[in-house]
Amino acid sequence: MASEEKPLVVVTCTAPVNIAVIKYWGKRDEDLVLPINSSLSVTLHQDQLKTTTTAAISKDFTEDRIWLNGREEDVGQPRLQACLREIRRLARKRRSTGDEDPPPLSLSYKVHIASVNNFPTAAGLASSAAGHACLAYTLARVYGVDSDLSEAARRGSGSACRSLYGGFVEWQMGERADGKDSVARQVAPESHWPELRVLILVVSAERKPMGSTAGMQTSVETSPLLRFRAEAVVPGRMVEMTHCVRERDFQGFGRLTMKDSNQFHATCLDTFPPISYLSDISRRIIRLVHCFNAHHGQTKVAYTFDAGPNAVVFTLDDTVPEFVAAVRHCFPPESNGDKFLKGLPVRPASLSDELRAALDVDPTPGGVKYIIATQVGPGPQTLDDPHAHLLGPDGLPKPAA
Amino acid sequence: MASEEKPLVVVTCTAPVNIAVIKYWGKRDEDLVLPINSSLSVTLHQDQLKTTTTAAISKDFTEDRIWLNGREEDVGQPRLQACLREIRRLARKRRSTGDEDPPPLSLSYKVHIASVNNFPTAAGLASSAAGHACLAYTLARVYGVDSDLSEAARRGSGSACRSLYGGFVEWQMGERADGKDSVARQVAPESHWPELRVLILVVSAERKPMGSTAGMQTSVETSPLLRFRAEAVVPGRMVEMTHCVRERDFQGFGRLTMKDSNQFHATCLDTFPPISYLSDISRRIIRLVHCFNAHHGQTKVAYTFDAGPNAVVFTLDDTVPEFVAAVRHCFPPESNGDKLLLFWEHGHGLTLAPGCFPLKLRPPFLATVARFSRTRARLRVCVCEVKYTPRVTHRVSSLEGRNRWPYAFHWVPEPVHVPRGDLPLPSRSAAPAPGSHCCSSCVESAVCTPSVGSSGRAARLSPGF
Numbered sequence: 001m002a003s004e005e006k007p008l009v010v011v012t013c014t015a016p017v018n019i020a021v022i023k024y025w026g027k028r029d030e031d032l033v034l035p036i037n038s039s040l041s042v043t044l045h046q047d048q049l050k051t052t053t054t055a056a057i058s059k060d061f062t063e064d065r066i067w068l069n070g071r072e073e074d075v076g077q078p079r080l081q082a083c084l085r086e087i088r089r090l091a092r093k094r095r096s097t098g099d100e101d102p103p104p105l106s107l108s109y110k111v112h113i114a115s116v117n118n119f120p121t122a123a124g125l126a127s128s129a130a131g132h133a134c135l136a137y138t139l140a141r142v143y144g145v146d147s148d149l150s151e152a153a154r155r156g157s158g159s160a161c162r163s164l165y166g167g168f169v170e171w172q173m174g175e176r177a178d179g180k181d182s183v184a185r186q187v188a189p190e191s192h193w194p195e196l197r198v199l200i201l202v203v204s205a206e207r208k209p210m211g212s213t214a215g216m217q218t219s220v221e222t223s224p225l226l227r228f229r230a231e232a233v234v235p236g237r238m239v240e241m242t243h244c245v246r247e248r249d250f251q252g253f254g255r256l257t258m259k260d261s262n263q264f265h266a267t268c269l270d271t272f273p274p275i276s277y278l279s280d281i282s283r284r285i286i287r288l289v290h291c292f293n294a295h296h297g298q299t300k301v302a303y304t305f306d307a308g309p310n311a312v313v314f315t316l317d318d319t320v321p322e323f324v325a326a327v328r329h330c331f332p333p334e335s336n337g338d339k340f341l342k343g344l345p346v347r348p349a350s351l352s353d354e355l356r357a358a359l360d361v362d363p364t365p366g367g368v369k370y371i372i373a374t375q376v377g378p379g380p381q382t383l384d385d386p387h388a389h390l391l392g393p394d395g396l397p398k399p400a401a
Numbered sequence: 402m403a404s405e406e407k408p409l410v411v412v413t414c415t416a417p418v419n420i421a422v423i424k425y426w427g428k429r430d431e432d433l434v435l436p437i438n439s440s441l442s443v444t445l446h447q448d449q450l451k452t453t454t455t456a457a458i459s460k461d462f463t464e465d466r467i468w469l470n471g472r473e474e475d476v477g478q479p480r481l482q483a484c485l486r487e488i489r490r491l492a493r494k495r496r497s498t499g500d501e502d503p504p505p506l507s508l509s510y511k512v513h514i515a516s517v518n519n520f521p522t523a524a525g526l527a528s529s530a531a532g533h534a535c536l537a538y539t540l541a542r543v544y545g546v547d548s549d550l551s552e553a554a555r556r557g558s559g560s561a562c563r564s565l566y567g568g569f570v571e572w573q574m575g576e577r578a579d580g581k582d583s584v585a586r587q588v589a590p591e592s593h594w595p596e597l598r599v600l601i602l603v604v605s606a607e608r609k610p611m612g613s614t615a616g617m618q619t620s621v622e623t624s625p626l627l628r629f630r631a632e633a634v635v636p637g638r639m640v641e642m643t644h645c646v647r648e649r650d651f652q653g654f655g656r657l658t659m660k661d662s663n664q665f666h667a668t669c670l671d672t673f674p675p676i677s678y679l680s681d682i683s684r685r686i687i688r689l690v691h692c693f694n695a696h697h698g699q700t701k702v703a704y705t706f707d708a709g710p711n712a713v714v715f716t717l718d719d720t721v722p723e724f725v726a727a728v729r730h731c732f733p734p735e736s737n738g739d740k741l742l743l744f745w746e747h748g749h750g751l752t753l754a755p756g757c758f759p760l761k762l763r764p765p766f767l768a769t770v771a772r773f774s775r776t777r778a779r780l781r782v783c784v785c786e787v788k789y790t791p792r793v794t795h796r797v798s799s800l801e802g803r804n805r806w807p808y809a810f811h812w813v814p815e816p817v818h819v820p821r822g823d824l825p826l827p828s829r830s831a832a833p834a835p836g837s838h839c840c841s842s843c844v845e846s847a848v849c850t851p852s853v854g855s856s857g858r859a860a861r862l863s864p865g866f
Contacts, residue, residue, distance in 0.1 A: 021734060036540070045793065102522050119536075122715070129558055223669075223673075224629075224630075224664075225626045225634075225664065226628045228625075228626065228633070229625075229626065232625070232629070233625050233626075258673070259671075259673055262671055262673070262675045263625075263626065263670075264670075264671050265670055266626060266667040266668065266670040266671040267626075267667065268668055269663050269664075269667040270660075270663055270664050270667040271663075272656075272659070272660055273687075273691045274663045274687060276679075276684050276687075278677075279681060280681045282681060283677050286674075286675060286677075290674045300619075349775065350477050
């Protein structure tokens with residue numbers, strides 16, 4: 001093995017964003033990042049949203065360093081350290097169980113990491129999960145680790161473990177105190193439901209919402225409803241949601257997704273002091289969805305909201321044009337050259353008179369800044385193209401092209 | 402008894418609004434109006450908010466009729482009928498258990514009812530409770546019923562039974578299927594906590610929110626969290642709240658009030674489709690309260706919200722000026738001659754022109770709220786007291802000719818001091834001048850009607866009047 005030591009090992013990977021349809025909110029262990037209930041998510045396609053991370057190890061590096069979106073950050077930050085330590089631990093374990101060689105020098109080398117998102121962090125699009133998943137995955141490739149990475153990703157950011165797989169993913173809460181059984185696993189692959197589409201309605205955020213970590217901690221400490229949700233409601237919903245996904249039952253999937261989003265936000269409101277992630281725009285989007293579904297006499301679109309005002313709307317491909325037209329009608333884009341619709345192309349459509357009448361809302365111009373149209377996508381990827389590396393041969397971020 | 406039969410019997414009563422601090426939301430029986438959990442409320446002073454109801458029975462009336470805020474409504478409406486039937490049933494029962502006389506003719510007479518609020522219905526100030534309590538109470542006086550009126554009020558509107566008492570009132574959910582033990586009772590009298598003040602922040606409602614009856618029914622049917630709340634959370638909170646009230650523990654009272662308001666709204670959000678009664682303005686008020694309390698290092702003000710965006714804020718009298726100043730700072734009134742009316746003493750009002758507010762925020766707090774973006778919002782503040790809440794007043798209204806139903810009081814926007822023992826008679830030109838009737842005067846200036854004396858004669862009108 002010693003002859004394979006390279007002066008510089010560089011790996012670049014990408015990892016996706018995931019959106020929970022059965023929500024994770026609240027930890028039973030802050031240190032190991034173990035949740036109070038299981039959760040289930042949909043992995044979004046990396047063509048529209050992804051994190052790219054390059055990790056390089058070299059005997060010439062004097063310290064660990066990290067750059068996020070071009071800016072150097074504090075690598076001593078506990079979550080980064082937790083992830084790094086876990087990967088190194090796994091690397092050490094692998095080599096010591098494998099063959100007789102002593103751990104290679106590379107385990108003592110310092111690492112340089114650079115990471116970028118292809119979507120704005122300010123958009124509140126849960127970049128934390130993609131980022132930490134990518135970090136864990138990339139470091140694992142650099143250190144030659146091929147065991148389960150749930151813990152490494154989780155300890156960076158809980159929901160990051162769900163970004164380790166494509167398609168539909170569950171994070172089983174586990175029962176063990178050491179969290180070894182708190183792992184993510186794929187429920188169905190990305191090819192399972194090809195008609196499913198995801199529309200992200202990016203809403204103008206007037207106020208920076210309370211961060212998830214502090215928020216969920218306060219919820220666990222103060223909300224009686226949250227404990228009941230975790231113990232008595234979510235387990236049944238996990239079973240039901242898994243069933244809806246496997247059966248491609250959009251009615252069931254959609255209704256349950258909306259109910260779980262609402263219940264999550266209900267527990268935030270039951271927190272003390274109360275947390276409100278939904279804005280008036282969010283509520284209008286909710287009303288639009290219910291109105292749209294009532295008009296069609298069935299669940300054709302379904303919303304979910306994370307810890308912020310952006311709406312993620314699920315629907316099937318044949319409904320996308322009409323729903324986008326409905327959004328335009330209720331939230332007329334403020335024309336400014338910027339594209340209102342990004343991502344997958346969407347056929348223009350007009351609203352029927354009946355639907356227009358049914359929507360019956362005062363338009364809120366500019367309420368929705370833009371829409372990203374995407375679909376279900378694969379898990380993390382390793383990039384073979386050396387031009388994709390974010391770090392140069394000197395281990396420093398390449399200047400932006 | 403027969404010799405006392407009058408051709409016309411008229412009684413007028415007033416009844417208060419109540420604000421729940423442990424919320425009622427959801428029925429276990431739609432017909433008898435039995436709740437899934439108990440609730441506890443604070444009765445507000447009638448000088449600021451009340452319903453006035455006149456009921457008259459006469460052998461000359463050909464049918465039951467009712468006018469609400471000047472407009473004739475359908476008396477066949479189930480809730481009105483439920484109340485009316487219940488009172489007549491109680492009247493029949495009383496007389497049949499009392500003496501040997503047959504039920505007097507008055508039980509077969511038709512009744513005419515007129516009812517007005519001194520605050521705008523559009524303000525979403527829970528007029529239903531005051532209205533139905535007043536109806537039950539007035540009818541009871543007309544028919545000579547003196548038994549518990551909880552059922553009669555409840556079947557009109559659940560929370561109305563809590564408006565049958567002053568001070569602090571609980572509505573015990575009861576266990577019986579027939580609802581006989583689902584009654585209101587006073588927890589502490591109005592004199593118990595003289596320093597307590599209630600501020601109502603009336604928010605301009607952009608959208609008519611979903612009505613309570615349909616809303617709570619949907620919640621019961623669809624929200625898992627609501628069932629848990631009713632079974633596992635509220636019972637303990639009722640005990641705790643009763644304790645806080647009895648001990649005059651404002652910290653405990655305030656915190657629990659806020660938590661219960663939030664939990665109620667949480668169950669609305671957990672409903673499907675979800676119900677959102679809180680608007681962005683409501684949420685800003687919530688943040689202001691938490692900011693204010695954090696600044697002072699203790700719970701000095703506490704909010705609660707019913708099924709609408711208006712905020713009801715509890716505080717002690719010494720905190721009112723500073724909190725109102727904070728509200729004005731964060732929600733500057735649209736300059737337009739807005740008046741902010743504050744009641745400091747029982748029955749006396751104080752009208753302040755904008756900018757003349759006596760209290761300026763002190764710099765430390767000003768810095769704390771400085772990061773609030775000031776919101777241009779139509780917000781009106783009305784301050785009420787809890788103390789001195791007369792349960793109901795008897796008052797005789799003069800009836801100027803039997804064919805002049807309904808008549809309306811001539812409301813004036815400025816407070817009027819009315820000497821005790823004397824009652825304002827409606828003027829002959831009873832139609833309110835445009836712009837000066839109750840609703841717009843309340844919204845424009847947050848004034849509520851002139852105070853009427855707290856007690857009056859209860860004499861019946863002589864025949865031939």
